[in-house]
Amino acid sequence: MNLTTFAFPTRTLFGAGALKELPACLAGLGIRRPLIVTDAGLLNTGAFGALAATLGPAGQGKNWSLYSGVHPNPIENDVREAAVAFREHGCDGVIAIGGGSPLDAGKAARLLVKRPGFNLAAFYDEPDWSGLAPFIAIPTTAGTGSEVGRSSVITLEGTKRKAVIFHPELMAKLVILDPELTLGLPPKITAATGADALTHCIESYTCPAFHPMCDGIALEGVRLIVEALPRAYRTGQDLEARGKMLVAAAMGAVAFQKDLGVVHSLAHPLSTLCSMHHGLANALCLVAGMKFCAARKPGLYRRVGVACDLEVMKCTDAEADQRTIAFIADFLASLGLNAKLREHGVKNEQLEALVAQAFEDPCHKTNAVPVTSNDLRKLYEEVL
Ligand SMILES: [Fe+2]
Numbered sequence: 001m002n003l004t005t006f007a008f009p010t011r012t013l014f015g016a017g018a019l020k021e022l023p024a025c026l027a028g029l030g031i032r033r034p035l036i037v038t039d040a041g042l043l044n045t046g047a048f049g050a051l052a053a054t055l056g057p058a059g060q061g062k063n064w065s066l067y068s069g070v071h072p073n074p075i076e077n078d079v080r081e082a083a084v085a086f087r088e089h090g091c092d093g094v095i096a097i098g099g100g101s102p103l104d105a106g107k108a109a110r111l112l113v114k115r116p117g118f119n120l121a122a123f124y125d126e127p128d129w130s131g132l133a134p135f136i137a138i139p140t141t142a143g144t145g146s147e148v149g150r151s152s153v154i155t156l157e158g159t160k161r162k163a164v165i166f167h168p169e170l171m172a173k174l175v176i177l178d179p180e181l182t183l184g185l186p187p188k189i190t191a192a193t194g195a196d197a198l199t200h201c202i203e204s205y206t207c208p209a210f211h212p213m214c215d216g217i218a219l220e221g222v223r224l225i226v227e228a229l230p231r232a233y234r235t236g237q238d239l240e241a242r243g244k245m246l247v248a249a250a251m252g253a254v255a256f257q258k259d260l261g262v263v264h265s266l267a268h269p270l271s272t273l274c275s276m277h278h279g280l281a282n283a284l285c286l287v288a289g290m291k292f293c294a295a296r297k298p299g300l301y302r303r304v305g306v307a308c309d310l311e312v313m314k315c316t317d318a319e320a321d322q323r324t325i326a327f328i329a330d331f332l333a334s335l336g337l338n339a340k341l342r343e344h345g346v347k348n349e350q351l352e353a354l355v356a357q358a359f360e361d362p363c364h365k366t367n368a369v370p371v372t373s374n375d376l377r378k379l380y381e382e383v384l
Contacts, residue, residue: 006213008254010148011174014247016239018178019138022054022095025174029134031093033063035086037106038098039070047140047181051097065089067109070098073271074105076120076157083112086133093134097181099193100144100153100278103137107170108152110135120165121156129169137172140181142232142245143193143279145200145253147175162272177250179243187233191335192279194229194245198222199282200252202328203261206293206300206368211258218255222307224248226331233335259366263289266379269357274346283337284344287329288382294321296369301325341384354380 013021026034034055042048055064067085070078082105086094096106110132112118118126137147146152151166185193198221205218224244231241266289267281294300299317305324306312308331312320332338346354355377358364364371 002210004210006211007168007257008213010172012148012177012250013174014177014243016178016180016243018176019050019054019181022051022136022176025136025176026093029093029136029173031134031136033065033089033091034093034095034136035082035089035091036064036066036068037070037082037094037096037109038066038068038102039072040068042098042102042140043068045140046184048097050181051095051138064095065091070102070105072101073155073162074101074153075155078105079108079112079120079154082106082109083116086113087116091133093136095136095138097138097140099139099141100146103139103144103146104152104154106137107135107146107172108154108165110170111165120154121158121163123163123165123167126167129167132169134173135171136174136176138176138178138181139246139249141185141189141193142182142242142249143196145197145249145251145256147172147177148250148253150257162268175250177243177246179239179246182242182246183237183239185236187236188336190236190245191229191233191337192277192283193249194225194232194279195283195286195332195335195337196279197245197249197252198225198229199263199267199286200256200260201225201248202286202290202301202304203263203363204252204255204258205304207259207261207366208368209258209366214255214258217251218258219303219307221248221251221255222304223309224251226308230331230334260363261289261367262292262364262371262376262379265358265361265364265367265371266376268361268363269354270341270346273350273353273357274344276344276346280337280344283332283335284339284341285379285383286332287325288379290321290325290328292375292379293368294325300368341380346384348384351377351380351384
């Protein structure tokens with residue numbers, strides 16, 4: 001029997017108004033002067049205003065500093081600039097607020113705070129990850145779940161490719177999930193980020209690694225998303241639905257410490273080559289990916305169907321899959337996530353480059369069934 005490590009260690013404070021606890025949490029972690037890491041788009045939102053109000057007025061005498069230059073897909077220079085700001089302002093901890101990008105940049109910046117001039121591309125050779133500045137993650141979208149992740153996805157200067165910088169020491173000391181911070185998310189972003197979380201839950205549950213704890217979390221994540229995402233999409237001010245989506249997104253990311261699958265391999269090149277939103281890319285590929293897997297491993301989605309509250313326990317394997325996949329297709333369509341890739345600007349001429357990058361992507365290597373380069377081409381053609 002292979003040895004497996006199970007880890008669910010992130011301390012998480014959840015609830016409407018949880019942000020108000022931040023000053024006490026900072027004191028508890030010994031942080032006197034945090035660096036806030038975010039992107040320019042967040043500065044004018046209510047979420048950032050609430051954070052600034054909680055920490056005290058900006059300006060003279062303020063006890064926090066700001067770096068707001070993170071790109072939508074964070075680049076190495078964002079991480080470098082955040083680390084410089086940290087040192088210049090004498091900070092002693094990082095608070096990242098926003099979607100996955102600021103959270104990933106803030107997470108990784110602590111490595112360059114500790115080791116100025118460190119070559120991020122060589123992170124896998126780094127022997128000593130101890131002593132990173134404490135990190136607090138405050139997500140304002142319910143999708144990537146980066147707040148509970150041990151990795152940071154950064155586009156490196158040298159290769160222009162995304163590198164997944166991974167180490168358990170990168171994890172947050174505290175996550176604050178405050179649904180009040182997500183009330184202002186527009187419906188399209190709510191739907192796309194929620195579809196990312198749904199894809200995390202479905203792909204992590206169906207990948208073959210032995211991890212029954214993650215499986216349970218993934219299936220409950222599916223149940224929460226099926227219940228709450230349509231509500232959050234239609235009624236942005238539904239605080240309960242927003243809260244359930246925040247937890248479900250974190251659950252999806254906890255579950256995918258198990259692994260992901262072919263849908264994420266299809267989605268990653270759509271972001272790097274076609275600038276498509278990651279959640280949207282997953283949503284547009286999810287149904288095709290599920291059909292592909294179910295045809296080769298009948299019955300794969302029966303328990304996902306149960307989590308969607310479908311009567312599939314007594315069906316044949318093929319029928320259980322078919323009903324579950326049809327439900328997911330209708331569910332995504334009800335959220336406006338049923339377009340073809342070409343409707344979002346993807347061109348036929350990009351197909352081979354997409355296939356090549358998708359095949360290089362590691363996610364499909366842990367898919368429920370093996371995936372060839374030709375399979376990826378057929379899947380793209382199906383959704384193009
Ligand atoms: Fe994802």
